[in-house]
Amino acid sequence: AQKVTQAQTEISVVEKEDVTLDCVYETRDTTYYLFWYKQPPSGELVFLIRRNSFDEQNEISGRYSWNFQKSTSSFNFTITASQVVDSAVYFCALSEAQSGGTKKLTFGTGTRLTIIP
């Protein structure tokens, strides 16, 4: 069975500090996808990034960067120079990649990030 663990329940940092959100996953699949979603107070899940299991290249998008390490089954998310608007709950998720299968997402329990002005 697939499992996603986000050990950090809550994190608070002062604005402009960097912060890293951890995600560890378990799967028996050899091919899979990893995702990060942001859930602001309004409640809507906002897609941030997806990663294929066969592509371990790290990615940077503006102040956001993601570090995928297959050897440790981790897919960590770093926000650089945090801003108050980054305050939200962040979810890491995993889905299988086999064609034809249901690609339902297995989510972690989320990390609540609070940026203090």
Added chain:
Amino acid sequence: DTGVSQDPRHKITKRGQNVTFRCDPISEHNRLYWYRQTLGQGPEFLTYFQNEAQLEKSRLLSDRFSAERPKGSFSTLEIQRTEQGDSAMYLCASSLRTDRTDTQYFGPGTRLTVL
């Protein structure tokens, strides 16, 4: 592009009543998912449609729950004889079949409170 929409956004009902939620996916998205999210938890998969066919249901989906997607466009989720344990946020997501990564885009959710 219009995003995924859900209606109503909030629903308060008394135990034992039936409720129905609607989800309108992004146009041309032929895959539609329902998830349930309780306080402090991540969303949990309930069911999945490809076009009008319901292809998978979670064990979380008891006999009191039924979902339909009659013409492969919008979907409804009905809960019969609601219980207090049904109180949660019900999220709908859609994706495009030709997207092999099947990235799912979520609606704003329907928050259900059962008194």
